[in-house]
Amino acid sequence: MPFDVVIVGAGPAGLAAAIRLRQRATEQGEDLSVCVLEKGSEVGAHILSGAIVEPRALDELLPDWREQGAPLNTPARKDRFLWLTRRRAIPLMAPPQMHNKGNYIVSLGNLCRWLARQAEALGVEILPGFPAAEILYDDQGAVRGVATADMGRNPDGSEGLRFEPGVELHARQTLFCEGCHGSLAKQLMTRFDLRRDCDPQTYGLGIKELWEVDSPLHEPGRVVHTVGWPLDNGTYGGSFLYHLDERRVAVGLIVGLDYANPYLSPFEEMQRFKTHPAIRPLFEGGRRIAYGARALVEGGWQSLPRLSFPGGFIAGDSSGFLNVPKIKGTHNAMKSGMTAAEAILDRLRGEAPEGTDADDLRQRLEATWVMRELRRARNIRPAFRRGLWPGITLSAMDTYLLRGRAPWTLHHREDHAQLRPAAVSRPIDYPRPDGRITFDRLASVFLSNTHHEEGQPVHLKLRDATKPTALNLPVYDGPEARYCPAGVYEYVDNGNGGQRLQINAQNCVHCKTCDIKDPGQNIDWCVPQGGDGPNYPDL
Amino acid sequence: MKVLVPVKRVVDYNVRVRPRPDGTGVDTAHAKMSMNPFDEIAMEEAMRLKEGGVVDEVVAVSIGSGDCQDTLRSALAFGADRALLLESDTTDFEPVVISRILAAVVAEEAPDLVIMGKQAIDDDCNQTAQMLAGRLGWGQGTFACRLEVQDGEARVTREVDGGTRTVALSLPAVVSTDLRLNEPRYLKLPNIMKAKKKPLDRRAVAELGVDLTARTRVVAVTAPPERGPGVRVASVEELLDRLKNEAQVI
Numbered sequence: 001m002p003f004d005v006v007i008v009g010a011g012p013a014g015l016a017a018a019i020r021l022r023q024r025a026t027e028q029g030e031d032l033s034v035c036v037l038e039k040g041s042e043v044g045a046h047i048l049s050g051a052i053v054e055p056r057a058l059d060e061l062l063p064d065w066r067e068q069g070a071p072l073n074t075p076a077r078k079d080r081f082l083w084l085t086r087r088r089a090i091p092l093m094a095p096p097q098m099h100n101k102g103n104y105i106v107s108l109g110n111l112c113r114w115l116a117r118q119a120e121a122l123g124v125e126i127l128p129g130f131p132a133a134e135i136l137y138d139d140q141g142a143v144r145g146v147a148t149a150d151m152g153r154n155p156d157g158s159e160g161l162r163f164e165p166g167v168e169l170h171a172r173q174t175l176f177c178e179g180c181h182g183s184l185a186k187q188l189m190t191r192f193d194l195r196r197d198c199d200p201q202t203y204g205l206g207i208k209e210l211w212e213v214d215s216p217l218h219e220p221g222r223v224v225h226t227v228g229w230p231l232d233n234g235t236y237g238g239s240f241l242y243h244l245d246e247r248r249v250a251v252g253l254i255v256g257l258d259y260a261n262p263y264l265s266p267f268e269e270m271q272r273f274k275t276h277p278a279i280r281p282l283f284e285g286g287r288r289i290a291y292g293a294r295a296l297v298e299g300g301w302q303s304l305p306r307l308s309f310p311g312g313f314i315a316g317d318s319s320g321f322l323n324v325p326k327i328k329g330t331h332n333a334m335k336s337g338m339t340a341a342e343a344i345l346d347r348l349r350g351e352a353p354e355g356t357d358a359d360d361l362r363q364r365l366e367a368t369w370v371m372r373e374l375r376r377a378r379n380i381r382p383a384f385r386r387g388l389w390p391g392i393t394l395s396a397m398d399t400y401l402l403r404g405r406a407p408w409t410l411h412h413r414e415d416h417a418q419l420r421p422a423a424v425s426r427p428i429d430y431p432r433p434d435g436r437i438t439f440d441r442l443a444s445v446f447l448s449n450t451h452h453e454e455g456q457p458v459h460l461k462l463r464d465a466t467k468p469t470a471l472n473l474p475v476y477d478g479p480e481a482r483y484c485p486a487g488v489y490e491y492v493d494n495g496n497g498g499q500r501l502q503i504n505a506q507n508c509v510h511c512k513t514c515d516i517k518d519p520g521q522n523i524d525w526c527v528p529q530g531g532d533g534p535n536y537p538d539l
Numbered sequence: 540m541k542v543l544v545p546v547k548r549v550v551d552y553n554v555r556v557r558p559r560p561d562g563t564g565v566d567t568a569h570a571k572m573s574m575n576p577f578d579e580i581a582m583e584e585a586m587r588l589k590e591g592g593v594v595d596e597v598v599a600v601s602i603g604s605g606d607c608q609d610t611l612r613s614a615l616a617f618g619a620d621r622a623l624l625l626e627s628d629t630t631d632f633e634p635v636v637i638s639r640i641l642a643a644v645v646a647e648e649a650p651d652l653v654i655m656g657k658q659a660i661d662d663d664c665n666q667t668a669q670m671l672a673g674r675l676g677w678g679q680g681t682f683a684c685r686l687e688v689q690d691g692e693a694r695v696t697r698e699v700d701g702g703t704r705t706v707a708l709s710l711p712a713v714v715s716t717d718l719r720l721n722e723p724r725y726l727k728l729p730n731i732m733k734a735k736k737k738p739l740d741r742r743a744v745a746e747l748g749v750d751l752t753a754r755t756r757v758v759a760v761t762a763p764p765e766r767g768p769g770v771r772v773a774s775v776e777e778l779l780d781r782l783k784n785e786a787q788v789i
C-alpha cells in the first residue's frame with residue numbers, strides 16, 4: 001500500500017508529526033497521505049509515563065487544545081524534593097529544573113488517545129494493532145517503508161491455519177517514532193551508522209503504579225520527587241509521586257540501567273520504596289489499580305545520534321530527547337516530531353534535498369528550544385556516576401554557577417557493560433510482599449493487562465541460545481530474572497541437575513530493558529503479533 | 540439470503556475490571572473496548588456462509604453510544620456489507636430491551652438468519668438470543684458449535700452437557716454462537732482501510748418506538764472475595780486432618 005509518509009509509533013512524537021504534516025498540507029492545499037502504525041491494540045495501550053507535561057509543544061501544535069478538551073486537567077501545584085534515608089525524609093531545595101509551575105499532571109496514554117483523535121480529524125490514517133516488523137529498502141539502500149508483522153505463525157515459525165502475512169507499506173518518507181530503544185530504530189542505527197560520533201545511549205527503567213488512595217494526604221496537583229533510599233549511593237535513580245484527580249496517585253521508581261550489582265531488582269526496589277515511613281501512609285487503605293514499566297532514555301545531548309538518513313528520519317525518544325533533571329521527554333518528543341514533519345515536507349517538495357545541511361534534522365533542532373534545553377542539562381546525568389552526593393554537588397554547581405555553560409562535557413558509558421560479576425557483588429535480601437502495599441511480580445503483571453496470543457514464536461530472540469547458561473548464569477547469576485519487571489525470564493531445572501533459561505514471553509510489558517541491559521547483548525526484542533502486549537488504561 | 544449479526548461493544552477480555560468504589564457498576568473509564576468475542580465468532584460464521592455462496596448480504600447492528608461505531612467498523616473489516624448503529628446515551632440496556640430493539644430491526648431488515656453471541660462477556664446474561672427468537676416466533680439454535688445452511692433450513696449442532704445435539708430449524712431463525720463454532724480470522728489491514736468507507740447508518744434508538752424501560756435494577760456490584768494466602772502442610776495426614784476439621788469439606 002502506498003503512502004506519502006508512514007510513521008511508526010503513535011506516541012507523542014509520532015502523533016505530533018502526523019498532525020503537523022496534515023496541518024501544513026492542508027494549508028498548502030496539498031494532497032498528502034499520512035499513516036501511523038501502532039503496535040498496541042489501541043493508541044495509548046503501550047504508553048507509560050509519569051507524567052508531568054510541559055505544554056510548550058502542545059501550545060505550538062494545537063493552540064486551542066484547551067477548547068478542544070485535551071485531557072490536561074490537573075495543574076501541578078506543589079513541588080517537594082526529598083532525600084530518603086532508611087527511616088527519615090529530609091526536604092531538599094528543589095532544583096529549578098524540577099519546578100512545575102504551568103505544567104500539568106496527566107496520563108500520557110490518554111493524551112495520546114486525544115492527539116490521535118485530532119490527527120484522525122485532520123485525515124491521518126491511524127492503524128493500531130499493526131506493529132512495524134521490518135524495514136524495507138530500495139535498490140540504492142534508502143528506506144522505502146516498512147512491513148507489518150505476520151499474524152498466525154506457529155511457535156517454530158511455520159504458517160498456522162489462520163496465517164495472515166504482514167503488509168508492505170511503501171512510503172516516500174518514513175519516520176520512526178518508536179519511543180525509547182525502538183526495535184527498528186536499533187537496526188537503523190547500525191545500518192546507517194547513526195551513532196558514529198556520539199556517546200553511547202544510557203537508560204533508566206521506570207516502574208509505575210497507579211493507586212486509588214484513601215488518605216487525607218491526597219492533594220490533587222501535589223508533586224513529590226525523592227532520591228536516596230532504597231537505592232544505594234552508587235545507583236542512580238529516584239521516585240516520583242504525582243497526585244491526580246479522583247483520589248488517584250501515580251507512583252514510580254526510576255533506576256539508572258548503568259547499575260552495577262547484578263542482584264539489584266528494580267521491581268523489588270519499587271516495592272520497598274512504598275514501605276518507607278514517609279511514603280507508606282499515603283497508600284495505606286488504598287488500592288492499586290494499574291502497573292507497568294518502561295525504559296527511558298537518559299543520555300541527553302551527548303548521546304543524540306544522527307537523525308536523518310536516506311528515505312526517512314528518527315524522532316522522539318527513539319533518538320533520545322528526554323531531559324533527565326526535569327524527567328520530561330514529552331514536550332521534546334513532540335517538538336522533534338513536529339520539526340521532523342517540516343524536514344519531511346522540505347524533502348518531498350525538493351526544498352531541502354537529502355544530505356544537505358538544511359536536511360539535517362539535528363541541525364534544524366539546534367535552532368529550537370529543544371537543543372538549548374538539552375545542551376544546558378548535559379552534564380547532570382553523568383555527574384551522578386560518582387554517586388548521589390558528588391552528583392548532587394556537581395549538578396548544583398553546573399546548574400547554579402555555570403548555568404549549563406560548563407566548557408566541558410561529561411561522557412556516558414554503555415549500560416550493559418557496567419554489571420559486576422556476581423562473585424564480587426553483595427546479594428540483596430528483599431522483604432516479602434505484604435499483599436497490601438507491596439506485591440509480587442505476577443500479581444503486578446496481572447494489572448498491566450498484558451496479553452500475547454499463545455502459540456506464536458517467542459518475540460524475545462536470543463542470538464546465541466547457549467549464552468544464558470554460559471555467561472549470564474555463571475558470571476552474573478542470571479540478572480535478567482531480576483531486572484525484567486514482568487517475570488519473563490526464569491532459570492528453571494533442566495532435568496539434568498543444571499538450569500536452563502525459560503522465557504515466559506506472554507508476560508512481557510514491552511519495556512525493552514532486556515535488550516538494553518543483557519550483559520552479552522544477546523537479546524533482540526522484536527515485535528510480537530499485532531495488538532499484543534500491555535493494555536494500559538491510564539498510565 | 541441475508542444475515543443480521545448483532546455486535547456488542549464490551550470491555551476487552553484482557554482488561555481486568557474493578558467495581559466502582561460506590562458499587563454501582565464496573566469502572567470502564569479508559570479501558571480498552573472490543574467486540575464481544577462471541578460476536579466475533581458470529582461475524583466469522585456469517586462471513587464463511589457468504590464466502591461459501593450461501594449468503595448474499597451480511598448486516599451488522601450495534602446498540603449503544605457513538606463509540607460503537609468502532610465495533611461496527613471491525614464488523615465491516617470482517618467483511619460485513621453494511622452496518623447500522625442504533626444510538627442511545629444508555630449503553631447498558633438489559634437483554635429484554637435489546638431483544639425488543641433487535642426485533643424492530645429484524646422487522647425492517649427482514650433477514651433470513653440472525654447469528655449472535657450466546658452471551659456478552661460484560662454482563663454474562665445469556666438471554667438475548669433466546670428472547671429475540673421468542674419475540675419473533677422463530678426457531679432458535681443456541682450454543683452452536685456447527686452450522687450448516689441449506690434448502691431453507693439451518694442445521695445447528697449445539698453444545699449440551701456431556702455432548703452435542705443437532706437440531707434442524709426452518710428459516711428464518713436465530714442462532715447463538717459458542718466458543719467452538721470457529722476461530723475468528725485476523726483482520727487484514729487493507730480490509731480495515733476499506734471498512735472506513737463502507738456504509739454505516741446511524742439512527743436514534745428512540746426512532747424505533749420500542750419500549751426502553753428496564754425491568755431490573757442493579758443493586759450492587761462487588762469484586763469476588765480475595766483468596767487468603769495458602770498454607771504448607773507437612774504430611775498427607777495433616778492435610779486430611781485440616782480438610783476434615785478445619786475446612787470441614789470432607
Ligand SMILES: Cc1cc2nc3c(=O)[nH]c(=O)nc-3n(C[C@H](O)[C@H](O)[C@H](O)COP(=O)(O)OP(=O)(O)OC[C@H]3O[C@@H](n4cnc5c(N)ncnc54)[C@H](O)[C@@H]3O)c2cc1C
Pocket residue numbers: 008009010011012013014037038039040044046047048049050051052053054108130131132133177178179180182183184205206207208252254294295296315316317318322327328329330331333527
Ligand atoms: C517512568 C517514566 C516517567 C516519565 N515521566 C515523564 C514526565 O513526568 N514528563 C514527561 O514529559 N515525560 C516523562 N517521561 C518520558 C516520556 O514518557 C517520553 O519522553 C515520551 O513518551 C516519548 O515519546 P515518544 O513518542 O518518543 O515515544 P513513546 O511515548 O514511547 O511512544 C512510542 C509509541 O510507538 C509504539 N511503537 C514502538 N515500536 C513500534 C513498532 N515497531 N511498530 C509500531 N509501533 C511501535 C509504541 O507502542 C508507542 O505507542 C517518562 C517516561 C517514563 C518511562
Ligand SMILES: Cc1cc2nc3c(=O)[nH]c(=O)nc-3n(C[C@H](O)[C@H](O)[C@H](O)COP(=O)(O)OP(=O)(O)OC[C@H]3O[C@@H](n4cnc5c(N)ncnc54)[C@H](O)[C@@H]3O)c2cc1C
Pocket residue numbers: 544545546547548552575576577578600601602603634637654655656657658659660661662663664665666667668718
Ligand atoms: C475467550 C472467552 C472464553 C470463555 N470461556 C468460557 C467458558 O468456557 N465457560 C464459561 O462459562 N464462560 C466462558 N467465558 C465467559 C462467558 O463467555 C461469559 O460468561 C458469557 O459470554 C456471557 O452473556 P450475556 O448473557 O451477557 O449475553 P447477552 O447480553 O445475552 O448478549 C448476547 C448477544 O446479544 C447481542 N447483544 C447484546 N447487547 C447488544 C448491543 N448493545 N448491541 C448489539 N448486540 C447486542 C450480541 O450478539 C451478544 O453477543 C468466556 C469468555 C471469553 C471471552
Ligand code: SF4
Pocket residue numbers: 460483484485486487488489507508509510511512513514515525
Ligand atoms: S522481557 Fe524484556 S521487554 Fe519484556 S518486560 Fe521483560 S525486560 Fe521488559
